[in-house]
Amino acid sequence: MVNGVQSTFGPSYDKNDDDDSSDASSITATLNDEALPSAGSDSEYFEDEEHDEVNGGIENGYKWETFKAVSGVNYFPLNDGAGTVLIGLKQGQEVMISGSYRLQIAKGGIKYNDIHYNASWRSISIWHPTCSSMSPILSSYYADWNERTFIPVEASKTSLKHEDFECILKVSSRCSGLLKIAELNPAFKDLWIPQDYRPEEGVFAKPSFCVISKDTVRDTTNIAALKISERWHTSLSDLTLFHKNSPHDMRVVVLGGKNSGKSTFLRLLAQRLLHTGRQEDDFLYFLDIDPGQSEFSRPDCISLSKLGSNFELGNHLGQAEAEQVLEYYVGTSSPHVFPTKYLSDVSRLIDSFSEENSMGSALLNVPGWIKGFGVQIMNDVINRFKPTHVVFIDSNSRSEAFLNELQIESTFSTPQREEYEPCIYKIDGYHGSPTSGIHSRLHAPHLRLFRLLAHFHKVENTRSLISYDFTPLVRRAPLQVSFSPGPIKAFDIVDFNDAVSDEVFKDIMDGSIVGMFCFEGECETHKDGKFPILKRECLEESFVSLGLIHSVDTENSCINIYIPESTVGSVRGRKNSTWLIRRCKTATPICELFPSSKELSTFKSSGLPFLSFHKQAKYEFIWKVRRNILRRGHQNR
Missing domain, CATH: 3.40.50.300 (P-loop containing nucleotide triphosphate hydrolases)
Structure with missing residues (x-):
C-alpha cells in the first residue's frame, strides 16, 4: 500500500x-x-477570490448565455473585409465565442481559464470547435499602475465610446477558408459555427467565429462551457x-x-x-x-x-x-x-x-x-x-x-x-462535454479525418493567418515523380512481405496515403518487376511529408502524387535527394477520391485508377455465417 x-x-x-x-x-x-493548496495563477490580481464549485466544477456561471451582441451598441464591425469586430464588455460580463479567431485586448483586461491578461498590442489565437468544451471570456480591468489602451484607428469610424466599457476586445479570423471544409465533407458543416446559429442583423459577416448566447443559438445546452x-x-x-x-x-x-x-x-x-x-x-x-x-x-x-x-x-x-x-x-x-x-x-x-x-x-x-x-x-x-x-x-x-x-x-x-x-x-476524470448534438455525432474517427483533410488542404500558415483551399484534390494536377531511374529509389509496404506483380503493386498503391522519406547513402532493394522494393529499413531516413498517390504509371516508371501545399517547398528543396515511399495504414479520405458533389460521375469512361463503377449484385462477395445451429448430424447420441 x-x-x-x-x-x-x-x-x-x-x-x-x-x-x-x-x-x-x-x-x-x-x-x-x-490536491495541494492553490497559489492560483491569477492570485496576484485576485488574492481574495473564492472558486465556487458547481456540480463538481469551477466556473463563472452562465453569464455568457445572457450576453446580447447588438451592432452599434456593444458590437462594432470594422468593415475591413475580414470580419474583424470590436466587442465592448462591461464589468462582470462574459462572452462565449466559438470558431477560430485572434483576440486582442484593446482596453482593460480579461480572465480566460483563470489566467489574467492585460490589454496589449499582442494577439492571442483561440480555437473553439463546437465538438469540445469552450471557455468563456470574462471582462476584467487593467492590472498595472498605468493603464494603456490599444484601440485601433478604425474604431473612429464606428460609434464606439471606449469610456462606456471596462474591456474592449478586437476579434478577427484566425483562418481563411476553414468553413468550406463542409463542401468537401458535409459532416463538418457545424464543426466551428453551430448549425442553429442565427445572428442579429448587422452582426455576422461570415468570419470563422461567432458570438454564442441564448439570442444567437436556439439550444445552448449543446454548447459545453469548460468547467x-x-x-x-x-x-x-x-x-x-x-x-x-x-x-x-x-x-x-x-x-x-x-x-x-x-x-x-x-x-x-x-x-x-x-x-x-x-x-x-x-x-x-x-x-x-x-x-x-x-x-x-x-x-x-x-x-x-x-x-x-x-x-x-x-x-x-x-x-x-x-x-x-x-x-x-x-x-x-x-x-x-x-x-x-x-x-x-x-x-x-x-x-x-x-x-x-x-x-x-x-x-x-x-x-x-x-x-x-x-x-x-x-x-x-x-x-x-x-x-x-x-x-x-x-x-x-x-x-x-x-x-x-x-x-x-x-x-x-x-x-x-x-x-x-x-x-x-x-x-477525477473530466465530464464537461454534453451528450447531445454534434458531440454525439462527431467521434474520434471524424476528428482524425478533419486533421487529415486540413493537413492536405492547408495552403498558407503564418502567425496571423492560416489559409485553406478545400477544393477536392482530384481537381488539381498531381506532381509526377519518376523511379528506377529517378529520385525515388525504393518503395516499402509495411507488413506486406509477399512478392507481388506490377499489377498487384499498382493496385496496392493507387489512391493510398504514403509517407515520403529522404535518406542518405544506399538502400538494399529487390525487384520482381519494375518496382524497387525495400528489403531492410534505411538507417538514416528522415520523414519529410505525407502524400496521396493519385496513380502509378507502370509504363513510364513514375507516380502521380498529391503533396500538401504547406510542405511542397520542403519537398522541392530536396530535389537532389534520394527518396523512399512507404505505405502504412493511414486511411485515405473517400471524399478526396470521389467528392460528394458527384462531379466525377461524368468520367465513367476515363478509367480513373482509384474508382470502380461496377455495381455489385445483391449479396455478391458476402458470406453469411449461421452459428449455433444444431443439426441432426451434430447431435450427441
Whole structure:
C-alpha cells in the first residue's frame, strides 16, 4: 500500500495524517490523492477570490448565455473585409465565442481559464470547435499602475465610446477558408459555427467565429462551457508554482483512458506555464506520442516540439504550429497496429529530448491505451521519460486496474538532477462535454479525418493567418515523380512481405496515403518487376511529408502524387535527394477520391485508377455465417 502523505516539490505544505491512500501496490512513488493548496495563477490580481464549485466544477456561471451582441451598441464591425469586430464588455460580463479567431485586448483586461491578461498590442489565437468544451471570456480591468489602451484607428469610424466599457476586445479570423471544409465533407458543416446559429442583423459577416448566447443559438445546452473540479484547479496551480520556483527541470506525464481529459489537462497546464509571467523567451518541450489524437504532430505521426509564448489556446485539432525538433511517421492512429515500431520511435524521441539537456519543463502526451500490451508500453515510456510528476486521471473502473498494473520506478536520475522521487497525483476524470448534438455525432474517427483533410488542404500558415483551399484534390494536377531511374529509389509496404506483380503493386498503391522519406547513402532493394522494393529499413531516413498517390504509371516508371501545399517547398528543396515511399495504414479520405458533389460521375469512361463503377449484385462477395445451429448430424447420441 502506498500512502499519499507528502508532496515532493515546491514550498512545503502541511497535510493531515489521514490523507487518502491508494492500494496500488505496484506503484512505489509518492501518490497524492488530495490536491495541494492553490497559489492560483491569477492570485496576484485576485488574492481574495473564492472558486465556487458547481456540480463538481469551477466556473463563472452562465453569464455568457445572457450576453446580447447588438451592432452599434456593444458590437462594432470594422468593415475591413475580414470580419474583424470590436466587442465592448462591461464589468462582470462574459462572452462565449466559438470558431477560430485572434483576440486582442484593446482596453482593460480579461480572465480566460483563470489566467489574467492585460490589454496589449499582442494577439492571442483561440480555437473553439463546437465538438469540445469552450471557455468563456470574462471582462476584467487593467492590472498595472498605468493603464494603456490599444484601440485601433478604425474604431473612429464606428460609434464606439471606449469610456462606456471596462474591456474592449478586437476579434478577427484566425483562418481563411476553414468553413468550406463542409463542401468537401458535409459532416463538418457545424464543426466551428453551430448549425442553429442565427445572428442579429448587422452582426455576422461570415468570419470563422461567432458570438454564442441564448439570442444567437436556439439550444445552448449543446454548447459545453469548460468547467473543472477543485482538484484539477489546485493540481494545475501547484504544478505552475513548481515550474516558477524550482531550480530543477519539471517533467509531467498525464495518464488516463480515452476521453478522460488528458489533452484538456495538458492544454490548461501549458497555458499556465507559458502565459503566467509571459516572458518572451519562455518555452517548454512537448512530446506528442499519441498518433490518433496528436496536438502538434501531423496525422498519424509523433513528435518532439518546442512551445513558446505564442502558444495557441483551446482545442485547435492539430492546426496550431509549433517548432518541430523531431517527427516520426508511425503510419497508423493506433499504437497497437505496429507496437514494435511505435515503441522504437518513441524511444528515439525521448532520447532526443534527453540530449537537449533542458532545465525547463516538458509535457508528455500519451495515448489512452491502458489495457493489455498498452500497459507494458506505458511502463516502458514512463521509465524512459523519467517524470518528476505523474498525473493520473481516474475516469472509470478500468482506470483502477490500470493503476494497479503501473510499475513506476521509486526514484529517477537525470543529468540535470540526481535521485528524485516522482510525485503521483490521482484526480477525477473530466465530464464537461454534453451528450447531445454534434458531440454525439462527431467521434474520434471524424476528428482524425478533419486533421487529415486540413493537413492536405492547408495552403498558407503564418502567425496571423492560416489559409485553406478545400477544393477536392482530384481537381488539381498531381506532381509526377519518376523511379528506377529517378529520385525515388525504393518503395516499402509495411507488413506486406509477399512478392507481388506490377499489377498487384499498382493496385496496392493507387489512391493510398504514403509517407515520403529522404535518406542518405544506399538502400538494399529487390525487384520482381519494375518496382524497387525495400528489403531492410534505411538507417538514416528522415520523414519529410505525407502524400496521396493519385496513380502509378507502370509504363513510364513514375507516380502521380498529391503533396500538401504547406510542405511542397520542403519537398522541392530536396530535389537532389534520394527518396523512399512507404505505405502504412493511414486511411485515405473517400471524399478526396470521389467528392460528394458527384462531379466525377461524368468520367465513367476515363478509367480513373482509384474508382470502380461496377455495381455489385445483391449479396455478391458476402458470406453469411449461421452459428449455433444444431443439426441432426451434430447431435450427441
